[in-house]
Amino acid sequence: MQKQPNRFIAPIVIAGITVGFLVSAYKFVFAKNKAKPTEKKDADKTASIEANQIDAAP
Numbered sequence: 001m002q003k004q005p006n007r008f009i010a011p012i013v014i015a016g017i018t019v020g021f022l023v024s025a026y027k028f029v030f031a032k033n034k035a036k037p038t039e040k041k042d043a044d045k046t047a048s049i050e051a052n053q054i055d056a057a058p
Helices: 009-056
Strands: none
Touching: none
């Protein structure tokens, strides 16, 4: 005979996994917004280097 799942612990485990997933998704979405200024500076540097290379091409 198979043992019944614990009616107290199972919902807590499921809720914990769900909350963990939602927190991870939130961090993934909003961490990108905070990181973009740094990425923008890097992109600007790359764009200016590429522009200089194009201007210097024979």
